[in-house]
Amino acid sequence: MSRELKVTIRDKVNPMEVNCPHCQAILTVHPSEAGSLSDCPKCTGKFHIPVPMARPRDPSARGVSGSNEYEVDQEYRDFVGKKVPAGICGILLGSLGIHKFILGLSNAGIIMLVVTLSCVVLTPCLIVPIFGLMSMQVIGLIEGIIYLTMPDDAFYQTYGVERKEWF
């Protein structure tokens, strides 16, 4: 036990070797300086001392992402694949909310569909249904354009992860 302790203490005070990125000189630095900005004594160039490889968060992070990396990747590609169909449906059939059903945003899709259908039922009184249909179509159009112009990553994050229902 005392031997183990001694090793630990010695490891802690053991200087580590880093390469200066400017002149490639091998420099010995104290481990506590890792991650901080330092001056190279040989060429006086400034550089960040690299943090040692054995970071405590590395194994756990690898364990989490490693186990379902494929799953997440697959889900991401599936969702991003819906971007163009959802965008086109939003632009062409925006008032029916189909683009929202494609993305799995059923609540918002149902709201759009119900508003549109009630507007159709209300056709005898002219102003209200036309206003309602136009607003639903405009919402769909804008959302369709947003989907199509968004980068894949942002699209997945906004609608796949955060489940943003409107715009």
Ligand SMILES: [Zn+2]
């Ligand atoms: Zn140097």
